[in-house]
Amino acid sequence: MNTVTAKNPPRNRPEVSDVIGTAILGVVGAVAAVMGIGYGLSVDSGEVGPGLLPFLTGTFIFLASVAEIFRLFFARVGTSGGRIMSAVEDIEATAAESIDSASEAVSASGDDVDTFGRTEKQRNRAPFVIFATFGIALALVPVLGLIIALSLAILFLLIVVEKQKWWTSAAATIGAAVFVYIVFGLVLSVPMPTGMLGLI
Amino acid sequence: MIDNLMLGLETAVSPENLLWCFVGVLLGTVIGLLPGLGSTTGVAILLPVTLTFDPVTALIMLAGIYYGSQYGSSISSILISTPGDSSSVVLTIDGYQMARKGRAGAALAISALASFFAAIVSLIGLIALAQPIARFALNFGPAENLAIILLGMATIVSFAGENILRGITMAAAGLLVSMVGVASGFSTARFTFGSVNLLSGLDFVAVMIGIFAVGEVLHQIRRGGEKPIRAGFRDLLVTKEELRRAFPSTVRGTGLGFTVGVLPGAGATLATFLAYGVEKQVSRFRQFIGKGAPEAVAAPEAANNAAANASFIPTLALGIPGSGTTAVLLGAFIIFGLQPGPLLFQQEPDLVWGLLVSFFFGNLILLVLNLPMAPVFAQILRIPYVYLYPIVLMMSFIGAFALGNNMFTLWIVFFSGLLGYFMKRFDFPAAPFVLGLVLGPLLEKYLVQTSALGNGSLLIMFQQPLSLILTLAALVALAYPLIAAVIRNLRTRRADAKQRETVTH
Numbered sequence: 001m002n003t004v005t006a007k008n009p010p011r012n013r014p015e016v017s018d019v020i021g022t023a024i025l026g027v028v029g030a031v032a033a034v035m036g037i038g039y040g041l042s043v044d045s046g047e048v049g050p051g052l053l054p055f056l057t058g059t060f061i062f063l064a065s066v067a068e069i070f071r072l073f074f075a076r077v078g079t080s081g082g083r084i085m086s087a088v089e090d091i092e093a094t095a096a097e098s099i100d101s102a103s104e105a106v107s108a109s110g111d112d113v114d115t116f117g118r119t120e121k122q123r124n125r126a127p128f129v130i131f132a133t134f135g136i137a138l139a140l141v142p143v144l145g146l147i148i149a150l151s152l153a154i155l156f157l158l159i160v161v162e163k164q165k166w167w168t169s170a171a172a173t174i175g176a177a178v179f180v181y182i183v184f185g186l187v188l189s190v191p192m193p194t195g196m197l198g199l200i
Numbered sequence: 201m202i203d204n205l206m207l208g209l210e211t212a213v214s215p216e217n218l219l220w221c222f223v224g225v226l227l228g229t230v231i232g233l234l235p236g237l238g239s240t241t242g243v244a245i246l247l248p249v250t251l252t253f254d255p256v257t258a259l260i261m262l263a264g265i266y267y268g269s270q271y272g273s274s275i276s277s278i279l280i281s282t283p284g285d286s287s288s289v290v291l292t293i294d295g296y297q298m299a300r301k302g303r304a305g306a307a308l309a310i311s312a313l314a315s316f317f318a319a320i321v322s323l324i325g326l327i328a329l330a331q332p333i334a335r336f337a338l339n340f341g342p343a344e345n346l347a348i349i350l351l352g353m354a355t356i357v358s359f360a361g362e363n364i365l366r367g368i369t370m371a372a373a374g375l376l377v378s379m380v381g382v383a384s385g386f387s388t389a390r391f392t393f394g395s396v397n398l399l400s401g402l403d404f405v406a407v408m409i410g411i412f413a414v415g416e417v418l419h420q421i422r423r424g425g426e427k428p429i430r431a432g433f434r435d436l437l438v439t440k441e442e443l444r445r446a447f448p449s450t451v452r453g454t455g456l457g458f459t460v461g462v463l464p465g466a467g468a469t470l471a472t473f474l475a476y477g478v479e480k481q482v483s484r485f486r487q488f489i490g491k492g493a494p495e496a497v498a499a500p501e502a503a504n505n506a507a508a509n510a511s512f513i514p515t516l517a518l519g520i521p522g523s524g525t526t527a528v529l530l531g532a533f534i535i536f537g538l539q540p541g542p543l544l545f546q547q548e549p550d551l552v553w554g555l556l557v558s559f560f561f562g563n564l565i566l567l568v569l570n571l572p573m574a575p576v577f578a579q580i581l582r583i584p585y586v587y588l589y590p591i592v593l594m595m596s597f598i599g600a601f602a603l604g605n606n607m608f609t610l611w612i613v614f615f616s617g618l619l620g621y622f623m624k625r626f627d628f629p630a631a632p633f634v635l636g637l638v639l640g641p642l643l644e645k646y647l648v649q650t651s652a653l654g655n656g657s658l659l660i661m662f663q664q665p666l667s668l669i670l671t672l673a674a675l676v677a678l679a680y681p682l683i684a685a686v687i688r689n690l691r692t693r694r695a696d697a698k699q700r701e702t703v704t705h
Contacts, residue, residue, distance in 0.1 A: 017626040025369055032376050032391070039388050046656030050386040053644050054379050061372045068365040088473040091290060091480075094490070098292045099281050118424065127418040127621055131614075134593060138610050146610075150597055154590040162586040176591045180598045188252055190602040 014072035022068045029061025117163075129161055145195035147185070151177040204553045205327070211554025212561060217260050220253070224261035225562045228268020229569065230580055231284075233276045236420025237592065238285030239269035239508075240525045240634075241412040245592070247405060247532050248599035255536035256551045260558040262532055263512075266525050267319065267559065270468070270505050271566050272577065274311045278497070279304060279578050287468040287508075290476045290500045297492030305575065309438040310446050310494050311501045312570040318454040318502035319563040322509035325458050327556055330545075334517040337542040342649035343661045347670035349643045352464035352520040353635065354677035364681045370623075371632035377402060378640025385648050397608040404637050405531040406600045410613040411630050412524070413596040415620020417589050422625065446498035449479055453502030460503070461510025467523040467631060468507035475503035509559065516540055516552060520639065524631040527638045535603070 036055030043049045118126060137153035144152070151173050158169035181200060184190045194200060211217060231242035242265045250258035273284030278295035291311070298307035340348065353371055380391045381401030392398040453475040460471040479499045480489050489496045511522025519541030521527035533540045538548060545552055570577075600613040623630050647658075654660030661671045 015626075021622070021626050021628055022366070022369075025373060028373070028376070035391065039390055042656065048648050048651035048656075048658075050383045050388040050390060053647060054376065054390060057372050057376050057379070061369055061376065064365050064369040064372065068369065071365060088470065088477065091293075091473045091476050095283075095289045095292050098296060099283070099289075123422055123424055127422050130418060130421065130593070131618060131621075134597070135614060138597075138607075138614060141607060141610070146598065146601060150594045154594055157590045158586065164586060168587075172587050172591070176594055180594060183249060184598050184602050188249070188602060190598075191605060192598075192601070193607065 018072055019069060022065045022072070026062050026065030026069070029058045029063075029065060032058030033062060034058070126161070130157060133157055133161070141193055141195060143195050144197055145199060146192045147177055147181055147200050148195070148197065201327075201331075204331070204549060205557065207550055208553025208555075208557035211256055211550050212260070212557040216254075217257050217554065217558060218561060220257050220261040221264050221558050221562050222565055224264020225268035225271075225566050226569070228265035228270075229272035229275075229566065229577055231265065232269030232272025232274075233284045233577060233580060234272075234588065235276055235280075235282045235284055235585075236417050236423075236589075238273065238287075238412070238416065238525075239266045240408070240528055241416055242266075242269050243525055243528045243532070244405065244409045245413050245596055245599055247528065247535070248602035250532070251535070251602060255533075255538060256554050258536065259529070259532060259551070259555050260562075262529055263555060263559065264562045266529065267505065267508055267562060268566060270508050271312060271315055271570050274315070274501060274504075275308060275574055275578055276581060278307045278311065280581060287472055287504045288500075289469070290472045291497060293476070293490060294493050294496035297490070298494070298497065301492050303442075303492065306438040306442055306494070307497050308574040309571060310442060310497050312567055312574065313438075313443075314446060314450040314453065314498040314501040315505045315570075316563055316567040317450050318457060318505040319509060320560065321454050322458045322461070322506035323556070323559050323563070325506075326509050326512055326559075329462075330513050330517045330552075330556075333513060334542040334545045337518055338546075339666075340542070341664070341667075342646045342653060343664060343667040344670060346643065346646035346650050347661060347667050347674055348518060349520060349639050349646065350674035351670055351677060352514065352518075353639065353643075354674045355463050364685055366627075367629055367632045368678075370629050371636040374633040374636025374638075375640045375643065376636075377407065377633075378404065378637045379644070384641060384645055397606075402612055403600075403604050403609055404634075405528065405535065405603055406609045406612040407616045407637060408528050408531065408634060409596050409600045410616020410618075411620030411623065411634065412528075414593060414613060414617025415622075415624055415630075417592055417596075418617065418621045419624040420585070421589060422621075442494040445485060446494040449475075449483060449495035449499040450502040452478060452482070453499035454506045456499075457503030457506030458510045461507030461522060462513050464511075464514045464520045464522050464635070467511065468504045471503040471507035472500035475499040512556075516544060517542065519544075519642065521635060524634050527631075527634045530638055 033055050036051040036053070036058055039051030039054060040049035041052045041055055133153050133156055134150075137149040140149045140152075143149075154176060155169055155173045158164045158172060159166055162169075181192075185192055185200070192200070212221070227246065228239065228242060231237045232239060243262050246265060247262060250261055253261070269285060270287065273288040274291050274295065276282050276284040277288040277291035278299050281292045281296040283289045283292055295307050295311065298304065337348075353368075376391075378401070381399055382389050389399055456475050456478060457468070457471040460474060461468060476489075476496055476499060479493075479495050480486055483489060483493075483495045485493055485495055508523070508525075511526045514520045514522045515526040515530055519530070519539060521530045530540055538544065538551070596617075597610055597613055600609050601607075603609060620630060622628070623633070650660060651658060661667045
C-alpha cells in the first residue's frame with residue numbers, strides 16, 4: 001500500500017496565511033451580502049436597489065472564498081499543467097530562482113544579515129515598527145502639525161530603527177522636511193495642518 | 201487623423217509640456233530603477249504634485265513617469281537581479297546573466313533600443329486604434345457599457361495565473377470597497393458604520409498610494425534591501441551580432457505585448473512572461489536562453505513597452521484601465537474633472553492627441569538618456585535604501601493629504617498601506633483589487649441605468665446584438681478558466697484512480 005500512496009500526486013499543503021486570508025475575505029463577503037440585503041435589493045419600481053451590487057459582490061466573495069479554501073485543501077499539485085498560464089508560471093519560478101540566487105550570493109559574503117544589517121527576525125519585525133511609528137506620528141499631527149510629526153517619525157526611524165549617524169539622519173530629515181514644505185506648502189499651497197504648535 | 205496629430209503636436213511641443221515630459225520620464229526612470237518603487241507607485245506618489253498643472257501637462261508628466269519607469273526598472277533587473285517593477289521580473293534571468301558575463305552595457309543598450317522600437321510601433325497602433333474604438337463605443341448604451349466592464353473584469357480572471365479564484369475574489373473585494381459611501385443615484389449610505397468621513401466614500405487614489413507606495417516599500421524592507429551592483433561595465437557597446445539577434449525578438453515581443461496590453465487586466469507583466477516563453481520556443485538561439493541571450497532581453501522589454509502603450513487603448517477609448525498604473529492614471533483624469541471614455545476624444549481632442557504625441561517625445565528622450573547614461577542612472581542604486589524609504593513614505597502621506605486636504609485621507613493611506621503590505625506578503629494580487637476599485641462606481645452606474653431601461657429586468661442585456669455578444673463573451677471569459685480548472689482537477693483525480701488500480705492489481 002505504501003507504493004500506492006507514493007505514486008499519488010500529493011495534495012496541496014495549504015499555507016496557514018492563505019487559509020486565514022481567504023477566510024477573512026469570506027467573512028467580509030458574507031457580512032457585505034447580509035448588509036446588502038439590509039440596504040434593499042430593489043427599489044419600489046422593481047429596479048436595482050442600493051443593496052443589490054453589495055449583495056451580489058458579497059455573495060460572490062463568500063462563495064469564491066469557500067471554493068478557494070476547498071481548492072487549497074483538496075486540489076492536487078500539478079493540476080494547472082498544460083495551459084498557457086502554467087508556462088508563464090514556470091518562467092516566473094525561474095526568475096524567482098535567479099533573484100534568490102543573486103541574493104544568496106550576496107548574503108553568503110556576510111552572515112545571515114541583509115543589506116540593512118538585519119537578521120531575518122528583525123526583518124519580519126521592521127515593517128511593523130515602521131507602521132507603528134507612522135501611526136503614532138499621524139496621531140500626533142493635531143498637536144505637532146503634519147510636517148513636524150512626519151519629520152520626527154523619519155528622524156526616529158533613521159536614528160533608532162536604522163541606527164544611522166545622528167547628523168546624517170538630521171540632515172536627511174531636515175532636507176526632506178524643507179523639500180515637502182517647498183513643494184506642497186509653498187508651490188502647491190496645500191493648507192498643511194500646523195497643529196497646536198502652529199509652526200509649519 | 202493628420203489634423204488630430206497636428207493638434208497633438210502643437211500641444212506636445214509647447215516648452216512647458218516638453219519640460220514636464222522630460223521631468224516625468226527622468227523621474228520615471230529613477231523611480232523605476234529603485235527596487236520597491238514601480239510605475240504605479242511613482243504615478244500615485246507624484247499625482248498630488250501635478251494638482252496645480254494644466255490637465256494636459258499633468259497627464260503628460262504622469263504618463264512620462266509610467267513609461268519612463270519601464271526603462272528604469274530594467275536597469276535594476278539587469279544589474280542587480282532585483283526588478284524595479286513586476287514587468288521587468290523576467291529580465292532578471294537573461295539580463296542579469298549578460299551582466300554577470302561583463303555584457304551589462306550591451307544588455308542595457310538592447311533593453312533601451314527594444315523598448316524604444318516597441319514604444320514607437322505600439323504608439324502608432326495606439327493612435328490608429330484608439331479613436332476608431334472610441335467612435336464605435338459612442339454607440340454603446342448602458343447595457344453595452346455594463347457588458348464591456350464585466351468583460352474587462354472577466355479578462356482579469358483569465359490571466360490570474362494558477363490562482364484564478366484569488367484573482368477574481370480580489371477584484372470583487374475592490375468592487376466592494378468602491379461601494380463605501382452614499383451610492384450614486386441613491387440616498388442610502390453603505391458600509392459607513394456611522395462615520396461621517398466615509399459618506400463620500402474612500403478616495404481611491406489614497407487607497408492606491410497606501411497599497412502601492414506604503415505597502416510595496418514596506419514589503420521591500422522586509423525583503424531586505426537592494427543588493428550591491430556586481431555587474432561589470434566593460435564592453436559598453438552592443439555588438440552588431442547582438443543587435444542582429446535581438447531584432448526579430450523585438451518585433452515578436454512588440455506584437456505580442458501590444459495584443460496582450462490591449463486586454464484590460466492582462467497587463468505588461470504577463471506580456472513579458474509570454475514573450476520570454478515564445479522566444480524559448482521559436483528563437484533560432486533558444487538553446488542560449490536562460491544563459492544570457494540578447495533575444496531574451498529584447499523580447500520581454502519590447503513586450504513590456506508595447507503592452508504599456510496598448511493599455512492606454514481601453515483606458516482612453518472605453519474608460520476601462522488596462523493595468524494597475526493606467527487605473528491610477530484614470531484616477532488622475534477624474535481628479536482633473538475628465539472622464540476617460542468615448543466622449544473624451546470629442547470633448548478634449550487637444551488633451552488626448554497632445555498626450556499621445558508626447559509619448560513619442562518622451563520615448564525619444566528616454567532613448568537619448570538611457571543609451572549613454574544607463575550606467576550613470578545605476579549609481580542611484582548606491583543611495584542607501586535606509587535614507588530613501590522614510591522619505592518616500594513621508595512623500596506618500598503628504599501627497600495624499602494634498603489630494604483630500606483632510607486628516608481622514610492620511611488614515612486611509614495608513615490602513616491601505618497595512619492592507620497592501622499583507623497583500624504583497626501573502627501573494628494576494630493588488631492589480632485586480634485596484635481595477636475592481638476603479639471600475640466599481642461605473643459598473644454600478646451602468647447596472648442601475650440598464651435596470652431602469654429594462655424596467656427592472658437585466659435581460660435587456662441579451663436583447664441587443666452587441667450587448668448580447670459582449671455579455672456572452674464576458675460570461676465565457678469568466679466561466680472558462682474556472683470550468684477548465686475543475687476539469688483538470690477531475691482528470692488528475694481520474695488518473696490517480698487509474699494509477700491506483702494498476703498498482704493494486
